[in-house]
Amino acid sequence: MNYKTIEAEFERCRLLVEEKLATFFTDSNDIxxxxxxxxxxxxxxxxxxxPIICLKFCEAAGGGIDHALYAACAVEMLHTYSLIxxxxxxxxxxxxxxxxxxxxxxxxxxxATLAGDALQAAAFETLLYSDxxxxxxxxxxKLFANAAGPNGICGxxxxxxxxxxxxxxxxxxxxxxxxxxxxxxxxxxxxxxxxGSERQVTAAGAYGHFLxxxxxxxxxxxxITATEKELGxxxxxxxxxxKTTFATALNTDISKMMISTMTESAIGxxxxxFENKDFLIWLAKNLADRKF
Numbered sequence: 001m002n003y004k005t006i007e008a009e010f011e012r013c014r015l016l017v018e019e020k021l022a023t024f025f026t027d028s029n030d031i032x033x034x035x036x037x038x039x040x041x042x043x044x045x046x047x048x049x050x051p052i053i054c055l056k057f058c059e060a061a062g063g064g065i066d067h068a069l070y071a072a073c074a075v076e077m078l079h080t081y082s083l084i085x086x087x088x089x090x091x092x093x094x095x096x097x098x099x100x101x102x103x104x105x106x107x108x109x110x111x112a113t114l115a116g117d118a119l120q121a122a123a124f125e126t127l128l129y130s131d132x133x134x135x136x137x138x139x140x141x142k143l144f145a146n147a148a149g150p151n152g153i154c155g156x157x158x159x160x161x162x163x164x165x166x167x168x169x170x171x172x173x174x175x176x177x178x179x180x181x182x183x184x185x186x187x188x189x190x191x192x193x194x195x196g197s198e199r200q201v202t203a204a205g206a207y208g209h210f211l212x213x214x215x216x217x218x219x220x221x222x223x224i225t226a227t228e229k230e231l232g233x234x235x236x237x238x239x240x241x242x243k244t245t246f247a248t249a250l251n252t253d254i255s256k257m258m259i260s261t262m263t264e265s266a267i268g269x270x271x272x273x274f275e276n277k278d279f280l281i282w283l284a285k286n287l288a289d290r291k292f
Contacts, residue, residue, distance in 0.1 A: 006278065006279055006282045009279060010052065010279075010283070013048075013051075013052045013055050013056065013065065014047070014048045014052060016055070016065070016069065017048045017051045017052065017055070017069075017072055017073065017076065018043075018048070020069055020072075020073050021042055021043060021073055021076060022043060024039075024042070024073070024077075024122070024126070025038050025039050025042070025122070026039075033107070033111060034111060034114060034115060034118065036107075037103055037106075037107040037111050037112060037114075037115040038115045038118055038119055038122075040103060040106065040107070040115075041080050041083065041084050041097070041103045041115065041119075042076070042077065042080045042119065044097065044098045044100060045098050046098060048076060049183075049215075049283075049287070050072075050075045050076060050079050050182060050183055050186045051072030051073065051075050051076045051186065052072070052283075053183060053186045053187050053190065053208065053211075053280075053283070054068050054071055054072040054075050054186040054187070054189055054190040054193075055068050055069070055072050055190060056190065056279050056280060056283075057186075057187045057188075057189075057190030057191050057194070057196075057204050057280070058071075058190040058191065058193045058194035059190075059194065059276065060190075060191070060194070060196075060200075060274040060275075060276045060277060060279075060280065061190065061191040061193075061194030061195060061196030061197075061200055061204075061274070062194050062195060062196065063193055063194025063195055063196075064194075067130075067131075067132060067193045067194060068130075068189070068190050068193035068194065070126055070127060070129045070130040070131075071127055071130055071140055071189045071190070071193050072186070072190075073126050074123040074124065074126040074127040074144065075123070075144075075182065075185070075186045075189070077119045077120075077122055077123035077126060078119070078120060078123040078144070078147075078148055078153070078182060079182060080116075080119055081115075081116040081117070081119035081120045081123070082116075082153050082157065082178075082182075083097060084102075084103045084104075084112055084113075084115055084116040084119070085113070085116045085157065086157065087102040087103065087104060087112075088104055088109065088112060088113065089104065089109060091157070091161060103115060103116075120148065123144070123148075124141065124144065124145075127140060127141060127144060128141075130193065132193060136192050136193060136195070139192050140188075140189040140192050140193065143185045143188050143189055143192070143205075144185055144189060146181070146185070147181040147182045147184070147185035148182075151177065151181065152177055152178075152181035152182065152185070153177065153178060153181060153182060155177045155178075156174055156175070156176070156177030156178025156179065156181065157178055159173065159174040159177065159178070160174055160178055160243070168246070168250065171244070171245065171246055172213065175212065175213050175216040175217070176209065176212070176213065178216070179212040179213070179215060179216040179219075180208065180209045180210075180211075180212025180213055180216070181212070182212075183208040183209075183211055183212040183215070184204075184205045184206075184207075184208030184209045184212060185205075185208070186208060187204035187205060187207055187208035188201045188204050188205045188208070190204065191204045199273060200273050200274065203269050203270065203273035203274070204269075204273075206265075206266075206269035207266045207267075207269040207270060207280065207284075208266075209266075210262045210263070210265040210266035210269065211262070211263070211266045211284055211287065213258075213262045214258075214259045214262035214263050214266065214284075214287065214288055215287055217246045217247075217255050217258055217259050217262070218259055218287065218288065218290060220245035220246045220247035220248070220255060221246075221247045221252050221255055221256070221259075222290075222291075223245070223247070224247050224248075224252065225252070246258065259288050260288065263284050263285065263287075263288040266284045267280075267281050267284050267285075
């Protein structure tokens with residue numbers, strides 16, 4: 001599979017996710033402003049990396065990507081909730097997201113907070129729509145819940161907000177929870193949807209774990225080196241919020257070396273576990289070098 005073919009496949013999967021996401025929260029009723037707020041952030045664009053990982057691991061495990069579509073949408077809903085809450089004044093206080101006003105800027109803080117809460121609940125409801133054997137759905141839900149709670153996103157968001165030392169192990173612990181947990185869960189959920197083995201679920205989780213660390217470290221670098229136009233949000237927010245990151249604690253050169261190491265570890269987790277791995281290898285390398 002050549003790069004142009006892989007890029008076309010990425011776009012195909014992205015559009016599949018976009019089209020499905022657009023079908024959610026369309027009812028017009030007495031809470032229409034809330035659902036409008038939910039759709040505003042959910043459909044604001046983005047690379048859709050997490051749901052695509054879910055779809056492609058399902059395929060790599062022998063399933064059809066349609067088997068994982070509800071799970072993929074659920075993953076993106078949970079991710080979107082975390083972004084809405086990250087931007088709130090009580091957290092990162094960011095006014096822009098993906099080149100548009102943040103949810104709380106457009107709809108108000110209380111609506112944005114509830115939109116995030118509602119998306120988190122809707123993510124689990126959406127997962128339950130999956131047309132799969134009950135035992136697979138329960139297994140996926142277990143991974144998903146662990147990625148959402150104190151061992152995952154919420155725990156990572158908490159650690160991200162409290163003062164910590166700049167030692168790499170503390171940063172890795174935060175990144176594992178805040179970023180790596182959901183990417184690892186998306187990968188594992190894809191394998192489960194595809195009927196893969198326990199060994200493959202473990203390998204997919206390792207891929208997601210290392211990819212998540214590389215992804216977040218790259219974010220640290222971009223917060224220093226990218227432009228606001230490229231990122232679609234204010235740059236230098238880590239510095240303004242007095243956050244210690246790999247890029248500030250260890251400098252960008254060492255951070256780039258760590259990204260390379262984590263990326264190779266992610267790719268290594270695929271070896272001997274998945275035959276159809278070209279897309280996943282390309283994705284890991286592509287994300288390591290991303291400019292936005």
